[in-house]
Structures are given as structure tokens and as C-alpha cells.
Amino acid sequence: MTLLGIACRNIRQRLLTSLLTALSLALGVALVVATLVTGGIVKQAFESGSGLGYNMIVGAKGSPLQLVLNSVYLVSKPIENISWDFYQQFLPAAERPDGVDGTFAASTKTAVPICMGDYYRGFRVIGTNTAYFDRLTIGDGRPFAFSGGRNFRNDEFFGGVLGATVAAKLGLKPGDPFAPTHGADDGKVHDPFTVTGVLARTDTPVDRGVFVNMEGFYLQDGHAKPVEGEEASGQRTADSGEDADGSREHGNREHGKQGQAPLPFAQREVTALLLDTASLPGLPPELMAMGLRTAINEGRDGQAALPIAEIRLLLDLFVRPLELLLLLVTTLVVIVSAIGILVSMVGSSLERSRDVAIMRALGARRSHVLVVVLIEAVLLAVGGGLAGWVLGHLLVGAIAPLITTNAGVSASIFSAAPGAELLLVPFLVVLAILAALLPALAAYRTDVAKWLSS
Template identity: 45%
Template sequence: MCDRPLASFLTALSMALGVAAVIVVLVIHRVAVEQFKQDAQGYHFIVGGTGGRTQLVLSTVYHLDKPLYPISYQYYRKFIDGEYEPYTKAVVPYCLGDAFVSGDRKFRVIGTTPDLFDKLIYRDGKGYKFAEGRNFERDKFFEAVVGSAVARQGNLKLGDTFNPTHGLGGEGDKHREFKVVGILEPTQTANDRALFVNMEGFYLLEGHSLTAKPDAEATAATTTPEPGAPTVGYDNDGNEVKPLPEAQREVTSLLVLANDPMSAFALSTTINKSGDGNQAVAPTEVVTGLLENIVGPVQVVLLVLTTLIVLVAAIGILVSIYNSMADRAHDIAVMRALGASRASVQTIVLLEAVLLAVLGGLAGMVLGHLMVGIASPFVESRTGVALDMLAFTPLEFMVIPSLVVLAILAGILPAITAYRTDVAKALSGTR
């Protein structure tokens, strides 16, 4: 191996590149799966209107897809002071439809209530914390809280203002400004790349209100205020602002935290059987199905392709060592003449193959994690998935043992050639 440095280096490099590709696929898949599963924590189910379950989860939890048809505000009232209230511990409404544009990046703007950060957790029992500032207040209609990625990539600081753009595409008219009063600590969830504004102010933006309907139900809802809802609010200059009447409101979806799992099951079953067009969806079930039916098969395909790269590198080891056997015949003969057994010579050739594979494999593992670290900022800015270059998967510990077996198989043919070397012919220089 030392007498063929260039050939050995190129052979080990091809193995390193193949192993690096395997590592990148394994690490990205594990991190992506964990984040997708952990993002859907802190509540039992989501309530949304007519449409697909997957679309509801993607638009509400991951801020990726178009929202479904909205649900009425009167239906939302059922969860806070109506027939569903005894089953719930917290209900957080989402209102979608706007975006914040900063350069070539677009972030979702979500109208909600302070309960999102006060009453819900985001993963593993952790509650939301603020790196700077505080939660917005219910009677301060034009206050906002922004995720850590938005603050960093959108150049927003505490006290700054921003103007949401009408429409998720970021191509509509700009609304009146909201003031940033809080910046969240990183949560490693999709909420890092979203802006959360006071729902009361969201309703007052142009194009967000419904035409008033003077029917009995709307009148009753308007004359019975929502518990805790402000009857008057203030803009960022301290001027009084009246909230939008409830008859002109609607919400996109609801995050529902039930009292316990049994209450969650009973309530979601009741909602899905009501036949009113609304649906309750457990996000973890949808995410699991998405990962098993789409992400899993894609990972298998990528692993097959990267494994083929490693196999090609192993064949390279075989060809490299086998082609060198003719040049080594004299050296092998000298070793035999000095007392080395055929088995010893064969073992040396196999060890060379193993050494090339292991060195290439170790270099590939380091290179793979470095590639993950280099790609992390780009992936996080585009998808919200934060990659950790030091994240390891259990399957990685199988890489080196697998390479040893593969190298032994690749080295068998050259080893047999060395085993059969004719000492007399090699020493005499004849072939």
C-alpha cells in the first residue's frame, strides 16, 4: 500500500465518499423524523374545516401547506364556554392568511391568543420561553411575538415593527404594522420560522372580516362576550380600538389540549361524528403515516443508491490490489523464501484491503457529519429543520463492521492470487 500511495489514496477516497453519502442520508432522516414527530406535541388534536387531514396538519403544525376552509367563531366558542368546554384544558385558535416577506424569504403570520405561549408546551414538557421581551397582551391589539429563525433571518429586533402582506404568497397588499414585543428562544420546531400576532388585531386588518349577518345566532353570540375577551383594546400609540364583532369572525383551526387522554378521545370522536363538516385530527397519527408511507420509502431508495456507491468503492479496492499482484510477485516470493507461510501472505493482502476500507470509512464518517454541519444553515432557513452535525444514529455503528466484511470479500481474489504465487518463478523473474 505504501509503494502505491496515489492508487491507495484514490481507493480510500472513493470509499470515504460512499460512506459519507450513507451518513448524510442516515443523519438527515433521523433528525427530520424526530423533528416532525416532536413538532406535533403540546396538545391532543387539531380541529379544522372541510379538507384533507394531512393538509390540516401541515398548514397548522408545520406552516407548509394551504389552510383548509375556516370554521365559524361560534363553533370555536363551543370549546371555551359551550358544550365542549368541560373536556378541555386549553384551546388555542389559529387564523392564517398573511405572510411576512424579508428579502427572498417568506414566513407565515399567525393570528392567535397569548394562551399559545402561556398554556401549551412545544416538546418534551418544555414551555415556551422568551429570549427577549414578553408575550403579547390581549388588549394590545397590534403586538406580536416572533420565532427565533424569523428574528435572525428577517432582521427583526425587539421593538421593531413589520407589515404583514395579505396572502400566503407574500404578493398582496401590505397591512398596518405590528410591533415586536417578544422573541422566542429557539424551540427547534416549525414555530421558530413563524410570526404570531394578536388575533384581535389580525381581525381588524383589511380583508379579514366577514360581512355582518343579522341572524339570531350571530346576535346572541355578539351579546354574550367571550370569557376574558377585551371589550376595548389599544393600538401601539395607546389609542382605543374596538374589537371586531364576533359575528364577523372566523378561525382557521384550533389546537385543543383536553383534560386527559380519555377526554381527548371522547371529544374528538364526538366532533368527527357530528356531521357538521368540521374534523378533529391527531397530528401524531398523520405524521406517523406520512413518515411511513413517504419519507421511509425515500430513505430506503437513497440508502440503496449510497450502498451501491460503497460497493463500487469495494470493487475498486479489489481491482487496485489485484492489479498490483503482478508487481508484488517478487516481494511475495522473497517473503516465502524467508519463511513466511502462504496463509501469512494471504492474511497480509486481506489486511491491506481491510485497512483501506476502514480508513476510508472513518474518513467518510467524519466527512459525512461535516457535510451535515455545512448544509444545516441552508436546510434550516428553507425548511425549518435544524440539522446537528454531531447527531449520530445507531445504524452508524454498523458501518465499520460492514466495511470490514466487505473488504474481506473484496480482498479474497487478490489474496488467493498471492497464495498461489510460484516462488521459484517469481525469484527467477519468469512468468
């Protein structure tokens, strides 16, 4: 019989105490694992916003972080809109009605406009054009794929594409109608769009988006910018969702019907532009982006934000400290559980002392009994730790649908934070050894003669 066998026997001998100790440890580890994994998922949610085929956001002057959160992650409120003319400055001659390159056209590879401000049953409605799905990607250069239907055509003013989460949650499929509301879920109901396609899951915020043809978006009530001379009090607020009077019309309601002419350029605005900056031969792309960003920010028409930089800032400022705090709390839980090992072993030290004395009388060395106690602690830690690891993943699996719906990233029982999780077991073993040192030393110092004579 080896020392390991003796330690196993001792655990079985005190089965209930051992099980309770391991359970306490398992619960602590489950919390740590769940925190690590969900923290990783949150980070993944933010990092999934990069590498989507654009590297810069152009929007109205204001908070660059808010611009990024709103445009990329579909959270927070839009700041303001930028003018249609400013948008045109990023387009090449071929895409402009006047046939002249825009001011920033040379620095721009792709410019995709988005218009925001409407909702459909809790999900953001984004007015855009076909380029969103044709020229942008879902990360790492992978193109968008449709699980059903197709992208809307530019002449399908009232066509829409749904993200995977939206379609799954609302049970919509290609051909189904849906009518966004203005400004908020309880806002004025707009004219209905028709689902032309449902996107395959991307594990990005796009899964939570309702994308409609921006031509149809412009034709909705309250979405046209008042032209000069027309109703001075009619402030344009549609895209920002701040329409104080949802019933107020903007003089072009007749355009809000299917088959009507598109909204004149003079009455258009966009919320933001998703830009993929051009890279010139011999120059690093970052240099081009920095130059364009500086040029835009020095102007009065809008601002440029780099999503990766903004998100890195957000992660550094808020997410990482929060993650560290959560990790600290859960680590304390594990330490308390480890103290449980200590308490359990100290509690059984009386019983153990007699066994130790017997083993010593049989010829066991002090080091033998010390090692047996430490092995017991390590076995409890590894057993409890593995049970907690499984439990933690079961926990994540249980809340996975909630995470997928709200964060737009897929989460499952198999979601993992490999680095931290791999460190967990050695950490537990060290912790268990530290916790068991006291009872192990007590066993080491057991007075054999005293216990044998008692």
C-alpha cells in the same frame, strides 16, 4: 514486524493508489453519512411536531394530513376555516361570553385558536392569543422562552412574537415594526404590527413562525367574515389566502386601525384549534381523545386530526421509502467504492505476487499472505470510512444553516444518526473483506517457485 506492520508497509509502498482508493471510499461514506444525518434531521423535524402541549388539531373538513401540516408544521395551505361558534364549543363557561360550558369543554383541557393566511417576507403569519405561549410547550413539557422581549398581551392588538429563525434571518428585534401581506408575499400590505418578543430557539416549526395577536389579525383588511345581508357577493376568503380582489373592503375597514374596537364575534372565524384533550381520572387520555375525535368527526362543523398519527402515516408512506431509496443509492455508491478497493488490489496484484513469493520463500504461510491482504483492505476501508465520516459531517455542517432555515430544526456538524453511523464501520469492514477476497485468494495461491525463478 507484525502482519499489521507488513500491511501498513504495503499501503505506504503503493501510497498514491491507496490514497485514491481510500478517497473514493471516503466520498461514498460522506454521502451516506450526510444522507443518514439529514434524513434523521427531517424525521426530527416532523417528530418535533408532537409533544407540544397539544394532541389534537381541529379544523375544517378535508384532508387531516393537510390540516396537520398547515397547523403544526406551517407548510401547505389552510383548508378552510371553522366558525367562531364551533371554536366556542371547546371553551369552558368562564371563557365564554354566555357563561355556559361548550359542548366539548369537558373533554378539552386547552384550546388555542390559530388564524392563518398572511405572510411576512416568506414566513407564515399566525394569529393567535396569549395562550399559545403561556399554555403550550416546545416539547417534553418545556415552556416557551424568550431570547428578547416578552409575549404580547391580549390588549396589545398589534403586538407580535417572532420565531428564532425569523428574527435571525430578518434581523428583527423587540420594538421593530413589521407589516404582513395578505394571502401571499406579493399580496396587499397590512397595517404594521410591533415585535414584543423574540422566542428562544425551539428546534420546532415554531422557529419559522410570525405570531401576532389574533385581535389585530382580525382587524386587517379582508380578514372579517361578511355578515349576512352585507354585500352578498363578498365571500369570506381572507384566511384561506384566496382573496381574488385584494383591494376589496369588507365594510369594517374602520376597525383596522390601532385603538379600534375588536371585530365582532359574528364576523370571526379561526383556521384551526390546537387542542390538549382532558383526561378523566381512571381513564387513559388516549380514550378521551379518541372519543372526542369521533364526536367531532361525526359532526358537520369540522374534523379532528391526531398529529402524531398523521405524521406517522406520512413518514410511513413517503419519508421512509424516500429515505430508504436515498440510503440504497448511497449504499450503492459505497459498494462501488468498495469495488474500487478490489480494482486497486487486483491492479497491483502483479507487483504483489512477487512480494508474496518472496515472503513465502522466507517462510510466510499462505494464511499469512491472505491475512496481510485482508488487513490492507480493512485498513483502507477504516481509513477511508473515517475520513468519509468526518467529511459527511463537514458536509452537514456546511448545509446546516439551510436546514435550520427551511426545516425549523437546528442542524450542525455534530448532528448525528448514531445507530446507523455506528453500523457503518462494521458494514465497511465486511464490504472491504468481501472486496479483498479475490486478490487475497490470488495471493494465497501465488506460485512461489514460478515467481522466484522469473
